Amino acid sequence: MKNFVEWKNVLCQHPMYLLIDRDRGKPTVGERIPPWGAPDAKEYTKRVKRNLESLEKFPDLKINYQFSGVEMEDMARDFPEVIEEMKRWARKGRIAFIGGTYSQPHLHVFGPESNIRQFEYGLEVFKRLFNFKITSYARQETGLHAQLPQILNAFGYRFAVVPAFYWSLRFIDGPSFPEIIGNSHFQSFVQGEEFTYWQGLDKNSIPLYLKSSSAHVEEDEQRDLFHSPILCIDFPDLQEVSESWYREKRKRGGFYLVDEALKEQLEKHPPTSRAKLYAYWSYIEGMWAEVLCRKNKEAEIKAVQAEAMVAMAHLVGERIEAQEKIDKIWKNILTSQHHDVYWIEVTDLKKKALRWLSEAVRVSEEIIEEAESKIAKKIYTGKEGGKVLVVFNTLPKERKGIVRIKTEDNVRIVNDEDKELPTQRIGGEINFVDTLPSFGYKVYRLRKEENQGLVDTKKECLEDLEFENQYYKVRIREDGLFESMIEKGSGQELLDTKRYLGGEIRGWIKDKDVSTRNRGKITRIEQGRVGKLIVIEGSLEDIRYKKRIMLYNDLPIIDVDIDLSFKGSEVGIFWIDESKLNIYWPTQGGKISYDIPFGVEKGKEERPLFAINWLDISTDKYGLTYINKGTPKHWVRDGVIANVIAWGGSKFSNRQHLVWLKRTQYDLKLYGSHTISYSLYPHQNDWKKANVVNVAQDLSFPLLAYLEDGHKGILSREKSFxxxxxxxxxxxxxxxxxxxxxxxxxxxxxxxxxxxxxxxxxxxxxxxxxxxxxxxxxxxxxxxxx
CATH class of the missing domain: 2.60.40 (Immunoglobulin-like)
Known part of the structure; x- marks a missing residue:
């Protein structure tokens, strides 16, 4: 029988190589159990070989592979003969590679430099191993944000495809928007209107194909003239290419590589619209109190600071041979971002990734210290024999911020005007506030101090506490929750505490809704020369917590650290974010804005919002910014900011396939001690006039303190490069x-x-x-x- 609809089959094999190769957790993850998965890389590679052998058997078959760069490097190391065979078929135009990142990350939850390095390091692997240039951003899992069109165009991509997993699309411009056809169990775009331009914040755009499945083909053929687009792009998990599968697909149409199929269809049906493409979904679900995401953010910032310090050393004529180390740092960071590392059932590979990230932090700190030492040796630091402090600013702007010195000695900090700066010991650190030159350093003299001046210390507080500086005035209850925050420039109360108190933590524990309201008490107050430290201790059922609030005398921010101690805790329902542990800040409402990699987006209430650094709710007169330290999943309801910080249990899913709800053999409860940190920035005006982006960056990139001996040198004691x-x-x-x-x-x-x-x-x-x-x-x- 004649095919009245000639479908174009595009097989995009999605490998699970990294997880199969490196995870050895117990119970065994599903991806390592045949027939879906394989017990190890050796067995899994046999499947790749059988895939390639099928190209001989079926002369018109073509296969696209979504291997990541790190997976190709691992395979090249362990199974070089398979790489050689892939090269042969790539030269013949029978296989192609798609995606192009170094791992397979959900890009929208990672920082800007991670986004760039994923493509820099990933594309280099395919060029080096296969002399292949990837030009299609097509992938099974999500990884979408509003600055990706600009990044993709910069790296030479020509096409993008909506992923097989969740995505969101909003048409924004064009003479004609594509039609959508639907019934009670099926919705689809219609043939002839299968492309739009995916447009980014900067107006960069890339052709986007609007279909990523061949499901419902038989029903689709019955729609005849209003059937879905004919290009059927499938993303199976590296399936076997059996004869029955081949015959079933071949009777409906031919096989294509992604690039050639997209090019052909685009010429026939060019886009007539522009759209935003983004994701409300990721594996950021509160597992292990987001320790992986928190560690990743720490590692990325350390890596960026290490590179900056090497550059600063270069400007003073000092060469640091660190590129090989830096490449290794970034590859460790990028590998840890693979979605299979973040996938919920995975435990062993997560632990390994945490070790990779810790190693990245350690080596970055070594590079930073080497650069600090070489620069400091060239500075005139003063008389020989005395100790000085050199503070480095790795951001190219002057900034006023907190300097922290790890030392058990009590010292006074004196600047070049012989002025003593107010200091305060907090734990094992001396803290002080000063303004630092842009991308440069400043030298301070150290003088020994018998007592590290705490003006007043109280063991506990049984009444509300007030604090006021030139920027804000707050009132804190005896349980450590905020019931008032007044921004002094506008005179506006920022909190609406009818339903939530500021800083309240809520979650569903042991079948009931619990809150830190009336659960804790202030156990210590330290009023010092830098600010007021308030310590609160309490418990949420079996979860002990200790919260530290730092209110600064001369800074417009508030810092909060929360130590959580878990003992096999079960918290929340996996697919209900409100049931998990959330930190709540109830605002007076306004426009929602939050940062994404290289940009700022407008947010909607009742949606998951992945804020890389900050989320702000403001009017044109006042606002409040919540700055996270590695817990990027937020949501807003009725002006209340919620930040998801922890979930634990055994029942989980990927929010798509119900089969995962039956796999309860994994112990995914919460254990151990975790510290969740965030900052608040009450401000006048909206986010832009309040300089929120810079304030948040200052808080993410700490000033670097280095102790040095006094000596002569050719550089001045304060310098901006x-x-x-x-x-x-x-x-x-x-x-x-x-x-x-x-x-x-x-x-x-x-x-x-x-x-x-x-x-x-x-x-x-x-x-x-x-x-x-x-x-x-x-x-x-x-x-x-x-």
Whole structure:
């Protein structure tokens, strides 16, 4: 019988190689159990070989592979003969590679530099091993945000495909939007209208194909003239290519590589619309109190600071041979971001990833210390014999912030004007506040102090506590929860405490809704020269907690650390975020904004919002910013900010396939001690006028303190090497590059030429390397300076 609809079959094999190769957890994960998975990489690679053998058996078969870069490197190390066979078929045009990242991450939950390095390191692997250029961003799992079109275009991609897992689409412009056809169990775009332009924040766009499945083909054929698009892109988990499967597919149409099929269809049916594509879903579900995500953020920031310090050392004529180490750091970070590491049933591979991240942090700190030492040796630090403190700022802007020195000695901090700065010991650190030069350093003298001046210490507080500085006024209850926060510039009360108190933690534990309200008490108050430290202790059923609130005398922020102690705790229902442990901050309402990699998005209430660093609710007169430290999943209801911090149990899913609800053999309860940290920034005006992006970045990138002996040197005691003059240009990294300094930035303001100080601006390029004169709104650019 003649085919009246000639379907185009695009097989995109989605491997689970990293998980099968490196996870050895008990009970065994489903991905390591045949026939779906394989017990180890050796057996799994046999399936790849059988895939390749099927190309001989079926001369018109074509296969696309979504291997990640790290998986290809692992296979090349352990099974080089398979790589050689893949090369042969790639040269013949019978297989192709898609995706292109170093691991297979959910990109929307990681920082800006991780997004760039995923493509830099990933695409290099396919070029090196196969001389293959990936140009289709097609993948089974999600990994979408509003700046990806710009990144994809910069790396030479030509097409994108909606993933097989959850995605969200909103049409925003165009003479004609695609039709959607549907009934009670099926919705689809219609043939002839299968493309839109995926448009980013900076107006970059890339053709997006709007179908990623061949399910319901028989029903689809019955729709005849209003059937779905004919290009059927499937993402199975590296299935066997059996003769029955081949015959079933072949009778409906031919086989294609992704690029050739998309190119052919795009020429026939070019887009007539533009759309936003993004994701409300990830594996950020509160598992292990998000320790993996928290550690990943710490590692990324340390890596960026290590690169910045190497660049700073370069500017004073010191060369640090660290590139091989830095490459290893980034590959450890990027590998840990693989979605199979974050997948809920996985435990052994998560523990390994935490070790990779700890190693990345350790080596980054070694590089930082080497750079600090080499720079400090060139500074005139004062008379020989005395101790001095050199504080480094790795951001290219002047900043006022908190400096923390790890020392058990009590010391006084004195600047070059012989002025003693207010200090306060908090735990094992001396804290003080000062303004640091942009991308540079400042030297302080140290003088011994018998008593590290605490003005007042109370063991407990049985009444409400008030604190006021020039920026805000707060009132805190005896259980440590905020019942008032007044932003003093506007005179506005920021909290609406009818349903929640500020900083309240709630969750569903032992079949009941529990809260930190009336569960804790203030056990210590330290009023010092830097600020007021309030310590609260309490319990949520079997979960002990200790909260530290730091209110600064001379800074507009509030820092909060919460130590949680779990003993096999079960918390919440996996698929109900409100039932998990959440931190709540009830605002007066306003517009929701939050940051994504290289940009800022508007948020909606009653939606999961993955904020990389901050989420803000504000009017044009006042607002409150919540700044997370590695717990990116938020949601807002009736103006109340909620941050998901922990879930534990045995019943889970991927929010798509109910089969996972039956797999309760894994112990995914909460154990051990975890520290959740966040900051608050009450402010005037909206997020942009309040400079929220810079405030949040300052809090993410700590000032670096280095103790040195006094000695002579050629450098002054205070120096800025490089300064960005616009607060709208946000640095994502600074690197030493072929004798010059490369600073990657993105612009949160209107288009403007960048202005710098202390260095000479040699060239401005967009992310692709094209030279430009101005940086547009939300454009990513590289500044080359000397």
């Amino acid at each position: 490089f300064r960005l003059l616009s607060h709208n240009l946000i640095m994502s990294s600074i690197q030493s590059q072929q004798g010059k300094i490369r600073c990657r930035v993105y612009n949160v303001g209107d288009e403007a030429p960048p202005k710098v100080k202390e260095v000479r601006l040699l060239k401005i390029c967009d992310l692709s390397g094209r030279q430009i004169d101005k940086i547009g709104k939300f454009q990513i650019a590289n500044l080359l300076v000397k």
